[in-house]
Structure formats: structure tokens, C-alpha cells
Amino acid sequence: MKQPITIPPRSGTAFRLEKGDSLTVIDPRGEQVSDLVAFSAADVREAISSGRSLDYASKLYLTTGDAIYSNRSNIMLRIVEDKVGRHDFLLTPCSRETFKIIYRDENPHQGCFGNLEVALAPFGVGPDQIPIAFNCFMNVVIHPATGVFTVEAPLSRPADFIKFRAEMDLVVGLTACSALQSNNHAFKPIAYLVERWAKT
Template identity: 55%
Template sequence: MTAGETIRIPPCSGHAVELDAGDELVVIDPMGQQVSDLTAFCREDLDEYLSSGRSIDYASRLWLSTGDVLYSNRSRPMFTILEDTCGRHDFTLTPCSKEMFEKLYGEAEGRPGCEGNLARALAPWGVSRDRVPVAFNIFMHVAVEADGRIAVLPPLSKPGDHVRLRAEMPLVVAMTACSAGQSNNFRYKPIDFRVERARDRSAG
């Protein structure tokens, strides 16, 4: 991957990348209404991972956007959201899985889903499926009713919408182009991303 190169994650698949502190990750919805499940691990200690519970707790709200910090399970900043042109994401539901496709979609033999695709992308770092946490579900639109019921609705993202995240520590990051039909209006599409390296900005 060359500096600033835009990489396409094909539909229903995943990709992982290493970031240094200060690097900026831009996740892009090229066609609109497509979710990307994103998770991260501290590169220096893979027992430290992105935590939805810590992040929501410290932000005091469910829906995080520009200016919010995404924290690890050890309450350390992992990402800062620098830009967000969509403004609606989910940080509560787990990545779709083989079992979810069987239980909720009635598939006789479920697909790997984002959980399996994240685990496959993270395998070179020794992260197994059982260690994939709740992801930051970029562009995912989850509505919460007054009685506590939830509904997964089509994403609000338009073609070209993006989220820019600054890494606050050295990270291993994995992303998907989500496989769950409810999350993308049953129009499975790709996700794009690029990494803007801090060292390149300082050299310029």
C-alpha cells in the first residue's frame, strides 16, 4: 500500500492495516448505504482493544461523531474522530456472524459475516474469532425506540461520505464491508479506505 492510496474492500470481506500514532485513517462509503465494521488492537499489547462500553460511557451518548474519542478497554484513547460527513454510526451491536445469519436470517449454513472476516484479516497478528469485540459500525443506522426496542435501518450515508480517525497509539486495525443485509439495505457494496501517514505530513 503506497502513501495515501485508496484501497477498496470488496463486498462481504475484510482488511487489516497497521497504524502509527498520529496516522489518519479515512473510511469512505463510495456508493452510499454501506456499513463498515471497524475494530482495533494496541499494536504493543494485543490484549488492549477498542471498547464500545468505555467509549460510550465517557462520551455519555450512544452515537459518536466529530470530536469524540474512541477508548480502549484500558480507558486509553485509541482514536479521535476528526471528520464525519455522515453523523450516524452504531457502537452497540456485535459484528454479524455465522450464527447470526442462521438465527436472524434463517440461513441453513451461515456465512462468516463481519466477525469471521475481521478474524481472517487479523489472523496474521494472532487474533482469533473469539477475541473480536463489539465493533465501531461506521455508517450503521440503529434506531432505539422509547420502550428499548431496536431496529436496524438503512444507513444514512451518501456516496462519498467518510469518517476520518486519528490513531492515538500504534494500532492494528481491521475493517469490513458489512455482510448483513439489514445493515446495507440488502445492497452489498464495497468500502474504501486510505491511510495518511503522520510522517508524510511532517515531511511535507
């Protein structure tokens, strides 16, 4: 049986998915966020779009059965199983600037954004093309009247996961998130498992 691959704390990776493949993003220790971005393998200018996906779903919190649409309004991924039910699709990957502006770090980590930039470069995706991520397990709590939000500890417990099906051939970027607030102040690994569509 195929084993999940581990993404070490504060790092990232990128890989191809074929249409029909499934991708399971696993939180081995609990309370760890994983930023997911995806691009059409045929043309990486087509990318996941939070604005389209949320508009078509008429809700902020996507879960089992919901689709992630591209900027061209095509379905790129569908959530087929979700043990947590609370993920974020509002915020961009943390970056050097995030750590400077929000955390006042003088020597900031490159963050998920820098990790994705490095991982996606071989696939022809430049940094300006990195969209708002689907932030698996990220728990953003919104005060409805004011719109003020806080980033709280993820609701994911050890071994919880979210499983996606690729609805087109994709390039996927995936991280173990590098921001303190998002991960209840402890940097932990993420694991993922790709299962190939059986071509028989």
C-alpha cells in the same frame, strides 16, 4: 496522490496504523456499513471498548471530536471528521450465528466476524478477542420507551466518509459488512485511505 484501497463486498482486511496516522473510511456508493475494530499494536489484549467509550462520552452516537477508548481506558482513536453523524457502537460484527439466528440461513456466510477472524489472525488476534465493533454508517434506530431497535438503511450517501486519527500504534480490522439489513439489502464495497503522519 495516494489512492484509497477498496474492500470488496462482504469481505474484510487488517493493517497497522502508527500513532498520528489518519484513517478515512469511505462509503463509495452510499448506504454501506463498515465494521471497524482496533487493538494496541504493543499488546493486542488492549482493544476498543464500546462500554468505556459510550460511558465517558455519555452518549450513544459518537461523531467529530469524540474518542474511542480501550478496555484499559486509553484513547485509541479520535474521530476528526464525519460527514454522516450516525454510526453504531452497540452491536457485534455479523457472524455465521447472526445469519442463523436472525436470518434463519441454512448455509450462512461467515460474516464480518469470520472476515475479521481471518484478517486479524496474522496479527495474533484470536476470534474471542474481537470486540463490539465501531460500525461506521450503521443506522440503529431505538424506540426510547421500550428499548426495541431496528436496523435501518444507513444515512450515508455516495462518497461520504468518516476520518479517524490513531492515538496509539494500532492493528485495525475493517470490513465491507455482510448483513442484508445493515446495508439496505445490497452488498457494496468500502474504500479506505491511510495517511501517514509526516515524520519530518
